[in-house]
Amino acid sequence: xxxxxxxxxxxFALVIVLIMIVDANxxxxxxxxxxxxxxxxxxxxxYVLDKEAKSIFKDSKLKKFSVTPYEYITPxxxxxxxxxxxxxxxxxxxxxxxxxxESAEELLYFAxxxxxxxxxxxxxxxxxxxxxxxxTSYRYSNDSLKLTLADKTKxxxxxxxxxxxxxxxxDKLDTLNTLxxxxxxxxxxKDVNFIKVPYGNGxxxxxxxxxxxxxxxxxxxxxxxxxxxxxxxLPQGNMYWYSKxxxxxxxxxxxxxxxxKQPAFKAVYRLGLLCLFIFIFFNARRxxxxxxxxxxxxxxxxxxxxxxxxxxxxxxxxxxxxxxKIIYFLExxxxxxxxxxxxxxxxxxxxxxxxxxxxxxxxEKAVSLIKRHRNSFESSEADVIQINKAIExxxx
Numbered sequence: 001x002x003x004x005x006x007x008x009x010x011x012f013a014l015v016i017v018l019i020m021i022v023d024a025n026x027x028x029x030x031x032x033x034x035x036x037x038x039x040x041x042x043x044x045x046x047y048v049l050d051k052e053a054k055s056i057f058k059d060s061k062l063k064k065f066s067v068t069p070y071e072y073i074t075p076x077x078x079x080x081x082x083x084x085x086x087x088x089x090x091x092x093x094x095x096x097x098x099x100x101x102e103s104a105e106e107l108l109y110f111a112x113x114x115x116x117x118x119x120x121x122x123x124x125x126x127x128x129x130x131x132x133x134x135x136t137s138y139r140y141s142n143d144s145l146k147l148t149l150a151d152k153t154k155x156x157x158x159x160x161x162x163x164x165x166x167x168x169x170x171d172k173l174d175t176l177n178t179l180x181x182x183x184x185x186x187x188x189x190k191d192v193n194f195i196k197v198p199y200g201n202g203x204x205x206x207x208x209x210x211x212x213x214x215x216x217x218x219x220x221x222x223x224x225x226x227x228x229x230x231x232x233x234l235p236q237g238n239m240y241w242y243s244k245x246x247x248x249x250x251x252x253x254x255x256x257x258x259x260x261k262q263p264a265f266k267a268v269y270r271l272g273l274l275c276l277f278i279f280i281f282f283n284a285r286r287x288x289x290x291x292x293x294x295x296x297x298x299x300x301x302x303x304x305x306x307x308x309x310x311x312x313x314x315x316x317x318x319x320x321x322x323x324x325k326i327i328y329f330l331e332x333x334x335x336x337x338x339x340x341x342x343x344x345x346x347x348x349x350x351x352x353x354x355x356x357x358x359x360x361x362x363x364e365k366a367v368s369l370i371k372r373h374r375n376s377f378e379s380s381e382a383d384v385i386q387i388n389k390a391i392e393x394x395x396x
Contacts, residue, residue, distance in 0.1 A: 034095040043216035044164045062239045069103035088238025089116040093210045096123050112200030120207040122166035132197045137171035146185040154229045164211035319379040329391045366390040
């Protein structure tokens with residue numbers, strides 16, 4: 001191994017070690033991604049809620065699933081009974097709706113037959129809002145929100161939320177059928193953010209502040225009381241908790257993807273690629289030499305032949321031109337077709353015909369002209385043209 005390459009490798013290893021030491025000693029930045037994944041312990045994950053779910057729903061049977069609601073709920077329907085074999089409460093807590101249109105339709109049927117659907121998110125499936133005659137709106141602000149419940153006996157003072165909150169609220173409601181359960185206060189504005197709407201024999205419970213159920217707020221002061229009070233409106237029984245993040249983890253759970261999520265490894269990985277590119281670039285510039293184009297060797301035989309031919313033609317030495325032409329033709333026959341040319345008889349004509357596929361008439365004419373001009377001592381320009389045409393017909 002070259003000494004320079006060893007130096008490059010040593011320097012690269014030293015840089016990696018230094019980066020890892022610096023990264024290990026610096027405080028890690030807080031990840032504020034609104035993941036809402038039950039496996040993540042970041043502020044806006046649902047790890048704490050997942051661990052406390054059994055105690056929160058202690059009188060209920062909790063079932064988690066990651067397939068679409070349509071795939072999970074449809075098999076529960078019995079066409080013979082014209083009813084669902086299982087009923088309960090569907091739960092989905094997420095930053096925004098990841099419920100596909102087919103699943104949203106199935107949730108409407110599920111509620112219509114006597115179940116409860118609880119959705120806590122900043123936007124809701126349009127088909128559900130239209131069916132419930134509800135419209136949402138937004139207010140944009142950097143201030144904190146105060147979350148309260150309509151039942152004043154359940155309220156706790158000074159519950160202000162800022163981290164991860166949204167500003168969605170219910171703008172238009174079917175006031176005859178909708179029960180308001182809670183509000184959010186922004187400055188002096190009081191907006192509805194928590195409602196209960198009957199649908200068929202069941203109920204929809206909609207909530208616009210999913211951040212209230214995240215790790216950060218469940219561990220901050222007494223914020224967990226608000227989450228408990230909201231979930232207390234859910235009826236006891238079967239609980240079907242839908243988390244789309246479980247699917248994403250299965251699809252994206254490769255080893256490399258996990259390592260790239262680690263800041264230190266990601267930095268070293270990128271630096272390694274950069275160093276490798278620089279190393280290849282500079283080594284290629286040092287070692288690569290300009291390769292000049294080498295023109296192919298020029299065939300001067302044809303030019304020479306043309307020059308000699310023009311010389312004989314200008315001197316009007318037609319007989320010599322014919323003799324040279326005959327010599328070249330017979331040499332070509334011997335070299336290419338391996339036919340003896342010492343005797344130009346019928347046997348020669350037949351062999352040449354068989355090997356070249358040329359007509360017997362053309363071959364016999366050329367042989368006749370060759371015999372005639374071999375024994376003559378003078379030739380004209382017309383003779384040159386005549387024998388040239390006869391020979392050119394036979395040369396492939």
